Amino acid sequence: MNVIYITGYKPFEIGIFKNDHEGVKYIKRAIKRRLVPLIEEGGEWVIVSGQLGVELWAAEVLIELKNEYDHVKLGVLTPYLQQQEAWNEANQQYYENILAHADFVDSISKKPYEGPQQLKAKNLFMVHKSDGMIIVYDEEKEGTPKYALAEAVRYSADNPYQIIRISLDDLQQAAEEDQWS
Template sequence: MMVLAVTGYKGHELGIFSNKHEAVPYIKGILKNRLAHLVEEGLEWVVISGQLGVELWAGEAVIELKDSYPDLKLAVLTPFQHQEQRWKENTQEYYQLILSKADFVDSISKRSYENPGQLQAANQFIIEKTDGLLVLYDTDQPGSPEFYLKTAHKYVELGNEYPILSISFFDINDYIEESQKSNEDDWVT
């Protein structure tokens, strides 16, 4: 897999309203670990649509991974132009920071938001242009990743080989426990 789409919940769907929330470093950490493993297997590009939450945290993870994997690239393909225009100022600054460090940025629709069809078209476009999907999603917690997943599953049903990799809440809890244990072990030695 050379080109991977990454998506997941928006921050508010997880009860996270700030990047300073205690869960954010763990979510970015597990994304970074999964992406590093995939880079070792040949991953070259990570594609996000720039949505708040998991997608921008994945963008940050890619940017951090570039220190160890300088050939890794980040593409941000927004569903429409100016998707950030109604966000709070500090959120817009964070978004612009991620975009400024991306290797490729473009909007799929060259217009501002008009209707939900632009989001559906963006999901379809990104699925068709990538080799697989990494999604932070749990079937017990419905949310916005469902739209991406439905598109990906339809794409597979049409006979396309398209791996769908997932990170669940159990995976995050395991990662948190391992991280905390590792930190405790560091104090002991």
Template sequence: MSKVVCLTGYKSFELGIFKQDDKAVYYIKQALKKELIDLLDNGLEWVLISGQLGVELWGAEVVFELQEDYPNLKLAILTPFINQEEKWNEQNKEYYEMIVSQADFVESISKEPYKNPQQFRNRNQLFLQKSQSLLILYDEEKEGSPQYFFQEAKKIKESNPYFEIRTISFDDLQWVVEEEQWKS
């Protein structure tokens, strides 16, 4: 059975991050890398994202980095609708295109541009059907866009005890920061 993890979390602006070289991005990537390596050691083959700015695209960068040591690891980007990056600024569009160009599979779930929130619900449902686990940067103390995905995943977990939810909280990130500072 092909092991697929759905990776998601906060959008960059929800975390107050507006630059790719923000030190926080480094620590988030380290936390994602740690979890992905653990999943790889347990048979992970595909990482599935929808291509949102923030945790998802940073996760894609981590996948590209890990592919050097794990050449069988693949990245799929399934956007909720076509042209999701249409209203983004030029810098974000270029960054997105760079990620998309390296992905192993790219497709839009809805073949139409954004119409309504149902397109996001459809994405959540499809992602949860196609994956065996969820890796999410989410802290229940700070609501934000990931809360809807997290709630759907918890429902799946109730009916499927084999579905795994791996949460990276702000406390977990703090541990990563301290661990990294300890190393240097």
């Protein structure tokens, strides 16, 4: 996989309201565990749409990994212009810090938010421009990642496209491993 799309839950969908929440550590650890082998096998780009939650936590993981794997790059492709406009100041600063470390930043739609069709276009674009995805999602805990997953499943029916899922069980396992060490 040269281009890896990482997506998943928004923080409120899994009851997380601060980036220093204990659960974020386990989500980041689970992402890193799946991402490192892909980078070592030649992964060159990680792309996210820059939404709060799993995508920005994954961007943080990659920024840390760039110290060790200097060939890998971070692309932030937002669904529309100024997606962070309605966020609180702390989240906007956090987002701007991530963007400052990205190798490429652009918006898929060159307009501010107009409607859900921009989010659908984002899912289509991100899946079709990547070789596979890492998705933090569990069918038993429904949320917005289901739309990206549905597009990936549709696309993978006719194209070589790897879908790596991180379930809530995987996150529980990461938490248990942490308690043992």
